[in-house]
Amino acid sequence: MKMTFTAALVASTAMTGAAMAGSHSETMTIGITQNNVGVDSYQTTYEKAFIEAAEANDMVEAVVLDAGGDVARQIAQMEDLIQQEVDAIIIWPTNGEAVIPAVRKAHSAGISVIVTNSNIAEQGFDFVASFSGPDNITQGSRSAEIMCDKFKDMGIADEARVVQISGQPGYTTAIERAKGFEDRLPEVCPNVTLVETQPGDWNREKSQQVMEAFLVKYDDIDGVYAGDDNMGVGALNAAKAAGREGIIFVGATNFSVGYDAMADGDYWGSIYQSPVDDAEAALKTAIDVLNGEDVPFLNYFDTPKITQDNMDEFTKPVF
Template sequence: MKVETLAVAAAITIASTGFVSADTIRIGITQNNVGVDSYQTTYEKAFLEAAKANPDVEAVVLDAGGDVARQIGQLRDLVQQRVDVIIIWPTNGQAVVPGIRQADRAGIPVVVTNSKIAEAGNEFIAAFSGPDNIAQGRHAAEMMCEALDGKGQIVQIAGQPGYTTAMERAQGFEERLAEACPDVELMETQPADWNREKAQRVMENFLTKYDRIDGVYAGDDNMGVGALNAAKAAGRKDIAFIGATNFAVGYEAMERGEYYGSVYQSPVEDARNALNTAVAVVKGEEVPKFNYFDTPKITKDSVAQFDKPVF
């Protein structure tokens, strides 16, 4: 492994052998924000390990640090490097479309990972690899209906505004909730930017504002446990908590019976799926346009059937 400093950001360049042959596939990946949560940190580690283990791959690994302008610069740099394929975990699904279009015009296929881009940009990508976030939201709504026996008042803590994953999970949840249990009222939605401490503050405000809250849906378990902590501090043990992307803290809360359910999603599988999709695209293999991996429901009753997440 060697480390190179580029004009726009630090990059880790990984070659699995000591030389690069003419058949080596050069993959450039620009990630969203590795430091924001343990899911993205684990994803990067798994991606690095998978790239190193593949004798056909050389990978340039970049992190946008949540900065849209930096990610657009990284896309431009990868195009100038003439990598064989680009993987992008978009910081903003709309803003990155022009950069993806530039890569497509340069003849470099793009694989979007984890979070989709704006629909208008799909014509410029080779594939999307990741979870079906609308389906995850629907799963969460079904668990909420079960937890509340089809009636009650709930609040929603969403992820980062403008971020496709956050929007799709909210969309899937709200649509399925209206179908499956119309007597459950969603009173308010507030964002917490995937941050546990911010989610705790949002929940504290909800508890002050509403006399009755029967359930909370959070866009991931990191935020869900933040909301749970606020409820515990207020002595509220009568609230059902539903999340998505099952974190270790959510898993542990389910084991204790404090957290009703979530959606099981592996960052390791996410990373490997993205790498394998990119390799298949370069090799000309048939790849689904939307290459989803499975994300099943997990509840306090079924938690023992799943391995504890490593993030």
């Protein structure tokens, strides 16, 4: 099987026509443009798993690209894949709204578009064959339940105060996880107060700085909800450095650093999500679409709750 891979930070214009000799009748050519492989270990692991899954399928010829977090670069990569007349494009959007014109152009060119991991904005749904990934609103909702249950166990559900560190602004996953948490928390713990939300951009160091500012601003913080464990551990590090104890940390997408912090008793809970499952599901969805299979528009895989109480039931994440 022939594979075409482009280095993560090489501009998409470096792709040449020779890199894609055209789709052969016995193969399906699938391009993927990712969000930002270098930003965290989840995306790095996803890319590796995607490549391995594609290599294992003799019917797939893959073009693997990374936008490096740059919307303009991702749009250019979409244009290149359209010009190369690939059979399907998998997009992990850098911005759920800004990529819609490029997605629409691919759809108009007869190319099946599969959105992976983080969905595009709803106004672009007509141009997408399927979304493959986690239900991020459910993740946020489950994180709220984890935090509320812990507050009830501690006897502070009637007075607890929470801060939130969200993901990258404009990024659908960040928006949906925040919405799920914000909608569910008052349903299960109506007297808990969410005092402020600030973005951590999926970055541990920035999230630590956000938490440092929260700790200066608020004398009373009982809980921190972070859009993923990478940011949550950044917040935990800030609390440790400031000597602030007793704060309940809950994330979404359990990273290895979050798992370790749970094992140490410093971090209470998260949502278990596998980047390997994510990558393999995206590729399978694209293949099924091209084969004319009946694929649901929202093709979710399950993401269960993980806390210190049940973490022994889960293997430590590799990312």
